[in-house]
Amino acid sequence: MSATSLPGAPRATTRQAGIALAAAGLFALGMAYFAEFVLHMIPCPLCYIERWPYRIIVGLGLIAAFAPPKFARILLGLAVLTMLGDVAIAFVHVGAEQHWWKSPLPECNIAPPGFGAMPLRPSASCDDPVYLIQGLPISFATMDLIYALAVAAAIAAYLRASRWRA
Numbered sequence: 001m002s003a004t005s006l007p008g009a010p011r012a013t014t015r016q017a018g019i020a021l022a023a024a025g026l027f028a029l030g031m032a033y034f035a036e037f038v039l040h041m042i043p044c045p046l047c048y049i050e051r052w053p054y055r056i057i058v059g060l061g062l063i064a065a066f067a068p069p070k071f072a073r074i075l076l077g078l079a080v081l082t083m084l085g086d087v088a089i090a091f092v093h094v095g096a097e098q099h100w101w102k103s104p105l106p107e108c109n110i111a112p113p114g115f116g117a118m119p120l121r122p123s124a125s126c127d128d129p130v131y132l133i134q135g136l137p138i139s140f141a142t143m144d145l146i147y148a149l150a151v152a153a154a155i156a157a158y159l160r161a162s163r164w165r166a
Contacts, residue, residue, distance in 0.1 A: 014072035015065045022061030025054040044126040046093045053086035083152035090145035097129040
């Protein structure tokens, strides 16, 4: 019995873990697209980059759900690394929002163009926090950092707990 499981509790299979991983990625992407297209919040260039790890874990999760268990565990391990990469990106984004440093993306650090050169897709500044819930001082980038860390921890805990099973 592992420290993370209760006696008699059902144990998740790699198929269930893969589906849960894909669902976690789809939830995050759904929230981002909802905020962008329904709430009309304009994402910055770093926000667009932060979406890529979620697209990757959706794919990894779906493949893991139908792969043999040993290969699925490898894919789930790659998903943990992918989400830790997103934690790093979100940390850089939070740092830019808090003015700890400038964004590493050059498009975040330039003055807005004049009316003659308007971009096809508007972009927000990377150092201007966007809040989903007004009055709650947790920016989208901070929520992403917390969520990505939670997803990485959950999959890592699953892999650790299932390591001893036959």
